[in-house]
Amino acid sequence: MIGMQDVYVVDYQRTAFSKSKPTEPEKDVFNSVRMDHALAMLIRRLVERTGVKPQDIGDVITGCALQVDENWLYGGRHPVLLAGLPVTVPSVAMDRACASSMNAVALGSLEIMAGYSDVVLAGGMEHMTHVPMSNNPHMAVNMRLLLRPEYTKYQMNVGYNMGLTAEKLAEESGISREEMDSFSVESHNRAARALDEGWFKGEIAPMEVEFEGKKLVVQEDQSIRRDTSVEQLRKLPPAFKEGGTVTAGNSSPLNAGASVVVLMSRTKAEEMGVKPLAKVLSFGWAGVEPSIMGKGPVPASTKALAKAGLRADQVDLWEINEAFAVVVLYAMRELGIEHKRVNVSGGAIAIGHPLGASGARLVGTLARQLHERGKQYGVATLCVGGGQGFATVLEKA
Numbered sequence: 001m002i003g004m005q006d007v008y009v010v011d012y013q014r015t016a017f018s019k020s021k022p023t024e025p026e027k028d029v030f031n032s033v034r035m036d037h038a039l040a041m042l043i044r045r046l047v048e049r050t051g052v053k054p055q056d057i058g059d060v061i062t063g064c065a066l067q068v069d070e071n072w073l074y075g076g077r078h079p080v081l082l083a084g085l086p087v088t089v090p091s092v093a094m095d096r097a098c099a100s101s102m103n104a105v106a107l108g109s110l111e112i113m114a115g116y117s118d119v120v121l122a123g124g125m126e127h128m129t130h131v132p133m134s135n136n137p138h139m140a141v142n143m144r145l146l147l148r149p150e151y152t153k154y155q156m157n158v159g160y161n162m163g164l165t166a167e168k169l170a171e172e173s174g175i176s177r178e179e180m181d182s183f184s185v186e187s188h189n190r191a192a193r194a195l196d197e198g199w200f201k202g203e204i205a206p207m208e209v210e211f212e213g214k215k216l217v218v219q220e221d222q223s224i225r226r227d228t229s230v231e232q233l234r235k236l237p238p239a240f241k242e243g244g245t246v247t248a249g250n251s252s253p254l255n256a257g258a259s260v261v262v263l264m265s266r267t268k269a270e271e272m273g274v275k276p277l278a279k280v281l282s283f284g285w286a287g288v289e290p291s292i293m294g295k296g297p298v299p300a301s302t303k304a305l306a307k308a309g310l311r312a313d314q315v316d317l318w319e320i321n322e323a324f325a326v327v328v329l330y331a332m333r334e335l336g337i338e339h340k341r342v343n344v345s346g347g348a349i350a351i352g353h354p355l356g357a358s359g360a361r362l363v364g365t366l367a368r369q370l371h372e373r374g375k376q377y378g379v380a381t382l383c384v385g386g387g388q389g390f391a392t393v394l395e396k397a
Helices: 035-050 077-082 100-113 143-147 149-154 162-173 177-196 230-234 266-272 290-295 297-308 325-335 355-373
Strands: 007-014 059-063 091-094 119-127 207-211 214-218 255-265 278-287 317-320 377-384 388-396
Touching: 007 035, 007 100, 007 266, 007 355, 035 077, 035 119, 035 255, 059 077, 059 100, 059 355, 077 091, 091 100, 100 119, 100 255, 100 278, 100 355, 100 388, 119 355, 143 149, 162 290, 162 325, 177 230, 177 325, 255 266, 255 355, 278 297, 278 355, 290 297, 290 325, 290 377, 297 325, 297 377, 297 388, 317 325, 317 355, 355 377, 355 388
Parallel strands: 059 091, 059 119, 317 377
Antiparallel strands: 007 255, 007 278, 119 255, 207 214, 278 388, 377 388
């Protein structure tokens, strides 16, 4: 019987996140790029940076929420072949909606824990300009879930629309628009400050693109608005229903981007002389009502913390995905977390949320934060379309 192996996050890179424009693709700085190409670029950089021998990679796991059209990954083979890895390196593509790449990190970690791999590259990608989430002819809802009486209890008329699920969570929790707008402004302020301080340079790989007829190197997230204010956000109309409180300003934007985390066993890291960023302690995943999918981080984090033998108040840093401000505000309230411990360098409202890339970004960013700030424990978590949550617990290496 193979003993359980310790797993470490040893490196992490991502692209900048562009601002997607499905109806005006020419306005997206990543319009000239496919995200499997971007992911392959990250893989090549990480192999070079870590000194990993390509033949030693046990698996490449890619998360993507909308695996149709050019986001189709052919079982994860596209990024492996585009990166020039040996054909003997296996791959898999997976979909747990917004948690896809965090689930990729979990699967890779479990492979290493069980002794089946020593090195795994786990990440994700999404191009929400080229493969939009709405009005996409390659995706269709299941009409039975919407129309048949036996399924009405799931309220999929709400559950299929992420904005309406956020509205329902705000109504049920009593979280106000003022709270959401204020939180959103702080997200932009923190991200802008981190950008000015050069913090994101530690994780964003510059990428050359063609934009407006010119060669351009993109190395900054495109959705950060350093000039926003509560007064400006207050003027925005409800985005999803009349009289609602969820707006474009207190929601994450649409984005394109890719991210990759390098996972390694303790034995392999010691053999290579690699200094890890963080140790992977545990995971948790949970189902919730599809119509209030924003509750997902709470039960998922609770499960993950229990597996790690920790309480929420023992966690130094949290990365909670800002799909909507109300999701993070609800999780903070239910778990008893102060804002000063959450998304210290901004979150998805400012940075962006390219669905399949976000989970690995949260894990990678958290690993860097723990390492650079000298903090001990961290949790990365997100809500998941369809009614789920996923969470990862890390410890500073």
